[in-house]
Amino acid sequence: MSRDPARPWLVLFGLALGMCVTNSFARFAYGLMLPAMKAEMGWTYAQAGWLNTANAIGYIIGSVLTMALIGRIGASRLFAFGMVTTAVALMATGLDAAMWWQTLWRLAAGLFGAMSFASSGTLAAQLFQHDARRNALAIALLFGFGGGLGIALSGAVLPLLLDAHGPTAWPRGWLFIGMTSLCFLPAGLWAARQLRPPTHEPPAAARLPVRRMLSLFAGYGSFGLGYFVYLTFLSAWMTELQAGAGLIATVWVMLGLCLCLSPFAWRPVFARFKSGVPLTMILTCISLGSALPVLMPGPVGLLLSAAIFGLSVFMSPGAVTNFIRHNLPLHSWGAAISLFTVVFAVAQTVGPYAAGWLGDRSSSIGTSLLVAAAVLLAGAALAATQKPLHPD
Known part of the structure; x- marks a missing residue:
């Protein structure tokens, strides 16, 4: 087991800024600019949803590449490379309105x-390895604070910018x-350098007990489909x-601030449970949050x-990371x-395009929000059946 870096909280802050760029900005800021881009380019809901589906397709490719490369290149180098290239992709997104250009850079992001x-x-799972409570907090802060900061910044600026300058200002966003x-x-790059792989040759990764984790996989898949x-x-x-720009900005800032606070709400749950209970509780809350606007x-x-x-929402990857940390060896x-x-x-x-298609057919995107809430609730039921891999 490797040592913690000299300044673990600063390292965590740098990792969280990377999460802000590669998760919040790259994936969710688009939702704030979607109404302006849809109005300016005359898109349907299905076309608008397609761009986030393209983003998700890119996410699949990146995830598969990460599986193949993380053992050879190392997590710190992949983190740094991903952060730099995502920033470039975000800059490029505002340079041209053509659908092929938008698709290319949403996929790249x-x-x-x-x-x-x-x-x-x-x-983040390598921080505070000798302190289970701090380790759980570090994992939760990575996803909660990192994701929340990006959404709060985007929510505070983008709706007011677009309201002041009109839909044509989306490239400025x-x-x-x-x-x-x-x-x-x-x-972010400094933080990645502080967590280098151990100098000795790590043991070969154990075969993952995929069948014994099917319930958690199903719950997490439902999360991806619905959130x-x-x-x-x-x-x-x-x-x-x-709704006016002021209310839209306020709602998104509230969303971002609550994301930043979410690690403190869920830390006791992460520290206590080694099963699918945390993901079940989180998905239930996300389902309720998705249905309430309608x-x-x-x-x-x-x-x-x-x-x-x-x-709740960014605690889902935290719950999965926490389950892995409790139930699998470090090298896995x-x-x-x-x-x-x-x-x-x-x-x-599947989610964004299907939701856009359903919104076009029903003439209201609110229908899609309710269907997503039902999918998330089903995922909560599936995750509830996940047991610890090594019960005490």
């Missing part, structure tokens, strides 16, 4: 972002996202409700939805996290 995402979980990503690079609908179409649904389509319902969804963590990421990535390719 997913591909490179997946490399960094899967690697960051492996790196991508420029803001790209420049912010470049500013985060130095800290992306909310983050893709929340702003579009609020636009259907004729069931309570007013400011109170929207803010309550953002709070519940934000306090990278392969296991990569495999879960592939399952998640395959599932989420």
Whole structure:
């Protein structure tokens, strides 16, 4: 077992900034700019959803590449490479409105972002290895604070920018996202260098007990299928409700702030359970958060939805990473996290396009939010059957 780096909390902060770039900016800022881009280019909901499906296809490719490369190249190098290339892809997204160009760079952002995402979980799991509570908090902070910071920054700036300058200002939004990503690079790259692989040859990775983890795979796949609908179409649904830019910004900032706080809410659960219980609880909360904007389509319902969804959504990868940390040996963590990421990535390719198609057919994207909530609830039931691999 390797030693912790000299300044583990600073290392974690750098990893979280990488998560901010490769997860929040690369995947979810698009949801804020979707209404403006849809209006400017005359897209249908299916076309708008396709771009996040392209992002998810790139995510599958990146996840598979990570599985193949993480044992040879190492998690720290993959994390750094993914962070740099994702920042470039985000800058390029704002340069041309053509659908083929948007598809190319949404796919690239997913591909490179997946490399960094899967690697960051492996790196964070190495922190505080002799302290289970701090280790659980570090994993939760990586996903919660890293994801929440990006959504809060995007939510505070993009709706007001687009409201002030109109739908044609969407390229400026991508420029803001790209420049912010470049500013985060130095800290993220420094953090990756602090967690180098051990100098001795690691033991060969044990064969993963995939059959014994099928319930967790199914629950995590349901998460991938359902959660992306909310983050893709929340702003579009609020636009259907004729919500102003101020309310949209407030809801997204609430979402981001609750994401930042979510690690503290879930840390005791992660530290206590070695089974699928944490993922079950998280998916149930995400399901409720996804349904509330339709069931309570007013400011109170929207803010309550953002709070519940934000306090839960990015804890799903944290719950899976925590399960792996409790149940598998260290030298299997990278392969296991990569495999879960592939399952998640395959599932989420279906969500945005299918939700957009359903929104076009029903003339309301709210229908898609309710269907996503049902999928997430089914995933919670599946994850509940996951037992620890090595019960005490």
